[in-house]
Amino acid sequence: MTGQFAAVGAGFSGAVVACQLARAGYRVDVYDQRHHVAGNCHTERDPATGILVHRYGPHIFHTSHAGVWAFVQQFASMMPYVNRVKAHAAGQVYSLPINLHTINQFYGLQLNPVQAEAFVRLKAQVFDRPVRNFEEQALSMMGRELYESFFYGYTRKQWGVEPSELPASILKRLPMRFDYNDNYYNSVYQGMPPEGYTALIERMLDHPNIRVFLNTRCDRSIRSQYQHVFYSGAIDAWFDGVEGPLRYRSLQFEQEMHHGDVQGNAVINYCDAAVPWTRISEHKHFAPWEQHTESIVVREYSTDCTENDIPYYPLGLDADKTILARYKQRAEQENNVTFMGRLGQYAYLDMHRVIEQSLGIAERFTQEK
Ligand code: UDP
Numbered sequence: 001m002t003g004q005f006a007a008v009g010a011g012f013s014g015a016v017v018a019c020q021l022a023r024a025g026y027r028v029d030v031y032d033q034r035h036h037v038a039g040n041c042h043t044e045r046d047p048a049t050g051i052l053v054h055r056y057g058p059h060i061f062h063t064s065h066a067g068v069w070a071f072v073q074q075f076a077s078m079m080p081y082v083n084r085v086k087a088h089a090a091g092q093v094y095s096l097p098i099n100l101h102t103i104n105q106f107y108g109l110q111l112n113p114v115q116a117e118a119f120v121r122l123k124a125q126v127f128d129r130p131v132r133n134f135e136e137q138a139l140s141m142m143g144r145e146l147y148e149s150f151f152y153g154y155t156r157k158q159w160g161v162e163p164s165e166l167p168a169s170i171l172k173r174l175p176m177r178f179d180y181n182d183n184y185y186n187s188v189y190q191g192m193p194p195e196g197y198t199a200l201i202e203r204m205l206d207h208p209n210i211r212v213f214l215n216t217r218c219d220r221s222i223r224s225q226y227q228h229v230f231y232s233g234a235i236d237a238w239f240d241g242v243e244g245p246l247r248y249r250s251l252q253f254e255q256e257m258h259h260g261d262v263q264g265n266a267v268i269n270y271c272d273a274a275v276p277w278t279r280i281s282e283h284k285h286f287a288p289w290e291q292h293t294e295s296i297v298v299r300e301y302s303t304d305c306t307e308n309d310i311p312y313y314p315l316g317l318d319a320d321k322t323i324l325a326r327y328k329q330r331a332e333q334e335n336n337v338t339f340m341g342r343l344g345q346y347a348y349l350d351m352h353r354v355i356e357q358s359l360g361i362a363e364r365f366t367q368e369k
Contacts, residue, residue: 006031006225008218009232011039012351013341013358015204016071017230020362022209029226030210033217036198037205039232040312041351043196048257049294051284052196056312057251057300058267058281059197062187063352069189071355075203078191079289083184089271090149096269097184098146099177106146113178120146120178137168141176153273158302158313159249165317170348187352192286223336230361232341234311235327243326246346247319248311254299262297277301314346338365 005021007014010032018028036042040056060083063069072078085096095101103109103116111119123143131137134155138147151171155163159170175186183190193200205212220238223229231238236246254277266285270277277299284292305311314320324346331339340361342349349357 004227005029005230006218006222006228007230007232008032008222009039009341009344010037010201010205010212010214011041011232011341012201012354013232013344014039014230015201016355016358017338017340017362017365018210019204019207020359021366022207024362024366025209026366027209028211030205030212031216031218031222032212032214035214037212037214038198038201040310041197041201043198045196046257046283046296049284049292049296051292051294051296052287052290053255053283053296053298054197054281054286056310057253057298058279058286059351060184060190060286061192061351062185062190063356064186064188065352065356066189067359068352068355071359072193072200076193076195076200079194079287080190081192081286081288082190083267084182084265085184085267085269086265087150087269087271088275089269093268094150095182096150097174097176097182098142098150099182100180101182102150103146103178106149117178131168133164134166134168134171135162135164137171138163141171150271153275154269154271154278156273157276157278159315160302160304161315161317167316173348194287194289223334227336228365229337231337231339232344234343235331235339235346236323238337238339239327239330243330244323246323246327247315247317248305249313249315250303250305250309251312252301252303254301256297256299258295258297259293260295262295311343314342314348316346316348320346 004026005028007018007028007030010030014030018030021028041059042055043052044055046053087094087096094105100113100116104111120142125139127140131140138151159166263282267279267281269279279300281298283296338361339345340358341354
């Protein structure tokens with residue numbers, strides 16, 4: 001007997017919706033084409049060292065939404081963790097996001113916050129119209145020198161296009177500060193699930209009304225078996241790419257095992273264009289409460305996303321927006337399907353935003369029923 005609803009994709013969006021519908025008394029079948037739940041948040045212990053590895057790149061949970069924070073705490077007692085990122089840039093190691101330490105070190109100065117803000121304002125480019133892209137946003141925030149050292153090369157590598165082609169919203173994700181606060185995020189709550197995201201999502205899906213089918217690829221035909229499908233795969237894949245392919249960035253990882261402490265921090269970004277990787281993660285530092293003598297270090301490379309690659313980031317250039325509008329029109333006519341999550345909505349959403357949206361989707365759905 002099939003459930004009443006299907007969630008296609010067992011990442012945060014599918015798991016949150018399934019969990020909430022199951023709690024409301026509905027039966028939900030959850031499908032994922034991979035051998036594990038948690039999508040790109042998947043974590044697993046490295047068999048040789050016991051270190052918890054973020055298999056698809058670093059994920060640090062943060063939110064300012066008290067409801068979202070309370071929700072995740074039901075499935076994991078989040079350990080205190082603050083993301084503090086360092087950057088290799090222009091021959092030195094700096095603190096990110098750009099803060100007073102970065103500015104003073106970069107310019108060889110000893111400015112206080114008021115002086116630093118005035119100093120950077122003089123460097124910043126003034127536009128007599130709203131900024132139109134990532135590059136203009138950066139130039140208007142920090143001026144050319146900081147932009148070229150910390151953002152141009154990294155962004156070129158990460159996205160594979162000129163920063164002037166990208167939306168300003170990508171840069172707006174990051175704070176810029178004139179004090180010594182080096183917390184990567186401004187969120188009120190921040191933490192790490194001690195047994196990883198996969199264990200957290202497994203708990204979310206652990207309900208008598210939920211069945212999980214791994215290694216199972218689904219297509220549109222699944223609609224005929226269920227009252228409603230909650231789909232968090234790529235929106236263009238659902239429609240077999242009939243409107244043309246949306247562009248994504250994919251990632252490649254190179255893992256090494258070493259002894260001791262290799263880089264002294266969980267994440268170090270490499271901002272110079274000449275260095276081929278974007279960042280290096282040393283995974284045991286994501287769990288500073290654990291003791292490990294060995295270390296797993298992973299270099300991350302950003303690549304084009306071909307048909308056989310895993311999509312990670314929606315590129316979202318103008319051409320993609322035109323195609324996306326057509327897929328969204330089709331999606332509106334798909335009356336028993338909800339498109340959700342980073343890939344279903346083709347939007348650069350973090351975990352906390354996905355959870356917030358999925359809680360809303362489940363709530364509206366149970367109210368309407
Ligand atoms: N970015 C950069 N240099 C850095 C860090 C970030 O140029 O050292 C830019 C880059 O374009 C990146 C964007 O800021 O894609 C957002 O960074 P974030 O750390 O939020 O990226 P994520 O962790 O989601 O890959």
